[in-house]
Amino acid sequence: MQIIESGNVAAALGVKLARAQVIAAFPITPQTPLTEKLSELIESGEMKAEYIPVESEHSALSVCIGAATAGARTFTATSANGLLYMHEQLHWAAGARLPIVMCVVNRGVGAPWNVWNDHQDSISQRDTGWIQIYVNDHQQIIDTVIKAFCIAEKVNIPVMVCYDGYILSHTYMPFYLPDQELVDCFLPPHKSVYALDPEDPRNINTVTLPEARVNVHGVLAHGYMELRYLLQEDLRKSIHTIAEVEERYSEVFNREGGAYLEEYRCRDASYIAVSMGSLSFQLRVAVDALREKGIRIGVAGVRLYRPFPDKAISNALSHANGIIVFEKGMSYGYMGPLASDIKSALYGNVNGNRKLPFVHNYILGLGGRNIRTRDLIDALRNSCKEGESTHMSDTLKWSGLKI
Amino acid sequence: MTAKTTILNLPEEEFVHPGSRACAGCGLGIAYRIGLKALGKNTILVVPPSCLTVLQGLYPIATTKMACINVTFASTASVASGVLAALRAMGRKGITVACWAGDGGTSDIGIQALSGAAERLEDFIYICYDNEGYMNTGTQRSGTTPFGAITTNTPILGKQQPKKDVPAILAAHGIPYVATSSAGYPLDLYDKIRKAKTIRGTKYIHILTPCPSGWGFQPKDTAKIGRLAVETGLFDLYEIEDGKFRLTGRSRSMVKKRELVPVKEYFMLQSRFQSISDDYIERFQKEINDRWKRYYNEFSQVS
Structure with missing residues (x-):
């Protein structure tokens, strides 16, 4: 089915089709209509998810970090200074290997204040260990959001889907709405490697020493540097995974696109x-x-x-x-x-x-x-x-x- | 809470194992051991950087046997909100989510997220252990450091501002349960956490946890100092349940018996108060006396 909607709504519909379970967001222009739409879909009962209206972007990503650690599929979105305010949590989400998906609706950062489009916000977060994908139109927004969950959950690395504020977020264009059944087949329910569980108690992200250290069973566990090395290795390997996901998506939905x-x-x-x-x-x-x-x-x-x-x-x-x-x-x-x-x-x-x-x-x-x-x-x-x-x-x- | 827990019926199961990295005489160590017994096994803990991070040990060895997620300083209450949302979304019921943060992580850098979560009435227990400063980084002043206390960044005169009243700030959010406790009365803490577990919405418990190295007293005196803070009327034990304030435990019995220990005794035992003048001590004493006069009027008649 083809519909005409704004880029922000395209993103929201992608999140709905992906069946995200926990969404947290704080308003910021030009992202706001995206998460407004999600709150509307959830309040009306069209979408089954938890919507947490937090008091800041730092908390928005923190909610996703908590929810993803507990095993849920999570989503947030932001722009500009909101993204910069998340900076600490961006590193944390990647370091903790949480498959969070976030839309960044690109906007210039202050000072001085500016609400219009450029790429400084997401570009300046490139070294946080996230996967960053930039899209060109509304069709790519909705498709990439769905693919992003698939990629994130395959490689346990968070994904940013970046699209231009106003130029894409607030303009209306026709795009194909993927069929829910096909999306469900493409993106099965999320099963995390480890979800917080009192029956299997673990102390997660605790202080990790410069040198690798043995655990109580005498087995050598990773030190900080090994964990960081693995993040880099897995990010490099994800280049292939991203192409595979792209290929599978084009098979299922019959839409060509370049992964890279x-x-x-x-x-x-x-x-x-x-x-x-x-x-x-x-x-x-x-x-x-x-x-x-x-x-x-x-x-x-x-x-x-x-x-x-x-x-x-x-x-x-x-x-x-x-x-x-x-x-x-x-x-x-x-x-x-x-x-x-x-x-x-x-x-x-x-x-x-x-x-x-x-x-x-x-x-x-x-x-x-x-x-x-x-x-x-x-x-x-x-x-x-x-x-x-x-x-x-x-x-x-x-x-x-x-x- | 009708039946008070005693040492005889306190559960034996330990969640904090020997060999923690806490300092000798750590007030947090007492509160944490008893607090985890009260929270019970079916709990997910959320812990920001603090002395507790140190106490819990270094990867891959942990002192505690609890599902626990360590988080950034400012994000405790939001991460806990996320854990709760995930549990709801995934239909996992019967798990208590508890934040356990220090006074800096609560009253300073964590207060925005905590205020947001309290306003949303997130269904967690937030426990703040108050050692009245940034002890983990070497005793710097925090929002809850009391007036006159010498810290490493108020090194000569001592802090020149009064202690921030965090329980009152939380109470102003209209959350269903706010309580204070002291490491000097661990069973009182146990009962308050047990009670908090039965209440829906945000629960806030503020524990005074004396710190021998930061406050300058002998490690053997932790419980004594924790009790003296209450008995001098400096740190009152109370609950605010659905907006209704009532003194509890030792503070409650002090109203009945009208036995307030002079505050000077508390100050004398700690080297952090060495810069405090007699004038100030008198002023403190007057503030306490005035507040307790109100307590006598309000609570003497209540059984």
Whole structure:
């Protein structure tokens, strides 16, 4: 069935279809309509779940941590400063290996206050050990929310589904509503590795020493560093799991999608524009315009940001002459984090005399600054021309800046 | 509670095993051992960083045999809310969820989550053990450190502000049960926890747990100090049940017998009060006398 709804409602319906059992949330723009919808679905009896209206985002994720440790399927959502307020609990949820799913409705962070879209909120949480997936439209929102529970529960790592505030959250688009029976078949009820149980008492997440230590039976248990190593190992392995889940989803629901990145006119491209979120769809328009002018250019939208699918990304990009990365976030004091990651991924693909593509990095759309397709076309054209002559990578450019 | 528990009918089963990492004479150690007996096996504990984290031991060895989740400092009451929600969602009944946090984790960094949970009337027992400072990090002042107490960040003059009245803050939320207790009267604590288990909604129990190393007294004197705090009228034992205040235990019998020990005796036994002047002690004594005058008027007639 196809319906027309907002991005936030698409997310809420995904959570309902996934049969989340405990939902906790605190209002923040532009996420609020998502969890309002969930409270409505639960109060009306359409959805069977516990809704905990907490007093802060820190508590929202804390409720999910408690509920997930007790074995329930849990969900929360937030934006911007709400996500930053959760920061401590983000690390905790990943360290405790809890399969929590959270929607991050991307918004610029203060100061100064700003409620409009960019990616600084989730980008600045990339090192917390969560899986981060960025989506481009309403169909991807609802599908990815369902897939996110499946991924999280397979690998015991929490998942963030990130989508653009207002551009996706508050716009209405048609999308297919997955069939509940098929979702139930795709995503069976959650069975956690260990759920808090007085019959099997354990002291969870207690102080763990620098050195591994034997338990009362003389068996060597992990130290802190082993547990952290396993998180990293499992995150790297999850790159394959995420592709498998994507494949199964497309089999069941007959919808194609790239688990790692979505390529558009990239096959024969000499230049590839790269971005995350809805911007990659806007870049397709710019690419079409430049193709008409004879420039062989394509666009790759990165879907999976953490764990970073470096091999897939480097394979997709390294054949090009130049890569132009457009980002709505910064690693302040250096450059856009995605550009930085792409450069690092390409370096892993160095072989012999092969020349690496140049990488240009544009920062744009911060705090909701309007991104004009005309500016994207100009930026791409300039980068192609400039890169051709100098082949320099170390340039950070700002697009749409009025200073 | 009609039948009072005595040492003769206290359950023998131990949940806190010997060999804990608590300091000698730890007031928490007394309260925790008796408190877990009252909570019973069918309990899930939620514990933020505090001396209790140390007491419970280091992975993979635990002093206690209880399902327990260690959580971040500010999240105790919210994590407990999440555990409760999961138990409801999964249809698991008959499990008591109890938070066990220190005074800093309750009155300072944890108060927002606790206030939110109390306002939602979450069905847990929240136990605050009050050693009147951040003892685990080396005796810094907290919201419940009393006036005049020397701590490592009020090192010369002592704390210049009065103790935060956390039970009153919780009572103002309109929760069904608030009680105070002292490590000097562990059986009183036992009975209050047992009672809390029978009540639906948020239950708050505030225990004074004297700390030999932080307060500066001999480890053998923990129970004595815990009792003296009550007998001088500094720390009253009471319950607020459905909004109704009543003195309990030793405080109740003190009203009948009108026997208030001079507060100076309490201060003299602890080196943390060495900066406190006689003027202040007099002021304290006057505050106590005034409050107890009210108690005499209100509660003398009640049997």
